[in-house]
Amino acid sequence: MRDYIIRRLLGLIPILIGISLAIFIIMQLIPGDVVSGILGIEQTPELRAMWEKKLGLDKPLVEQYLSWIGKAVTGDFGESFRTGAPVFPEIMSRFKISAELAIMGCIFAWIIALPLGIISALKRNSVVDRIVRVVALMGVSIPNFASATLVILFLAKGFNYHTPVKYVGLFENIGTNMEIMVIPAFILGSVMAGSVMRMTRSSMLEVLRQDYIKAVRAKGAPERVTIFRHAFRNSSIPIITLIGMQIGSLMGGTVVIEQIFSIPGLGQYTLTGINQRDYPVVQGCVLFIAVLYVVVNLLVDILYTYIDPRITYN
Numbered sequence: 001m002r003d004y005i006i007r008r009l010l011g012l013i014p015i016l017i018g019i020s021l022a023i024f025i026i027m028q029l030i031p032g033d034v035v036s037g038i039l040g041i042e043q044t045p046e047l048r049a050m051w052e053k054k055l056g057l058d059k060p061l062v063e064q065y066l067s068w069i070g071k072a073v074t075g076d077f078g079e080s081f082r083t084g085a086p087v088f089p090e091i092m093s094r095f096k097i098s099a100e101l102a103i104m105g106c107i108f109a110w111i112i113a114l115p116l117g118i119i120s121a122l123k124r125n126s127v128v129d130r131i132v133r134v135v136a137l138m139g140v141s142i143p144n145f146a147s148a149t150l151v152i153l154f155l156a157k158g159f160n161y162h163t164p165v166k167y168v169g170l171f172e173n174i175g176t177n178m179e180i181m182v183i184p185a186f187i188l189g190s191v192m193a194g195s196v197m198r199m200t201r202s203s204m205l206e207v208l209r210q211d212y213i214k215a216v217r218a219k220g221a222p223e224r225v226t227i228f229r230h231a232f233r234n235s236s237i238p239i240i241t242l243i244g245m246q247i248g249s250l251m252g253g254t255v256v257i258e259q260i261f262s263i264p265g266l267g268q269y270t271l272t273g274i275n276q277r278d279y280p281v282v283q284g285c286v287l288f289i290a291v292l293y294v295v296v297n298l299l300v301d302i303l304y305t306y307i308d309p310r311i312t313y314n
Helices: 002-029 034-042 045-055 061-073 087-122 127-141 144-159 174-208 211-218 223-260 266-275 279-307
Strands: none
Touching: 002 061, 002 279, 034 045, 061 279, 087 127, 087 174, 087 223, 087 266, 087 279, 127 174, 144 174, 144 223, 174 223, 211 223, 223 266, 223 279, 266 279
């Protein structure tokens, strides 16, 4: 196991280098630049040259990339072109907010998806199964920005309720924090739940057809034991794979939700950096999210060995 983890970690190096190179090139190709945004109508050739030198944009692109990635390896993502503040501490402070939103979204998704997926498989082709499949299809079909807008309009028009605009931390006031986070987390979770629900249903149906499930039932095992100890456990590998992928992508997928609900998380920070052409902010955020994604998927692979003893990594 230790050798496998080391190999996987070493394999992440070229992946992260490729991601960092891709985002660096993409940021250079975006129309507009940060110097024009800073100077505005006061821009002159002299002032532009001064700011480019100050921000290090007068150097060749290869030198800019090597300088940035060399510092990023040590945890230094540079300083924001707009505020001059170090990027990495800002990422970590906002990551806590996005992580809370993503974790709550995952909890909502699992609470909704796993029981409904299991019930749908057990009652295949029944009315309940058809309803669950329609709900799952709606979950994967409706984008989260549309769901968020509809929910805000429904609460405002139907109940004259508006979610708080100013963010309050979890440890500052739990009640207010939950009031801010529950609705966007539920919207995120509902999108994730659709895919998990469909995967749970299909995996359970495949396992329930196996001969060993019939043997367990023939021995007189209680249905609860048959379903949860044998069927669900053996069908959980593809479900966990999907969940692992969604957890990683959820950190980047909070951009729209955070913007709509004015949540100052990592997604909103990234979007602001893009709008302002703040290269260190965008590159740092994307690279940080990429690291999270690959680490989560590594943890999922390790988790396989605890769920299914037949899986080993040599």
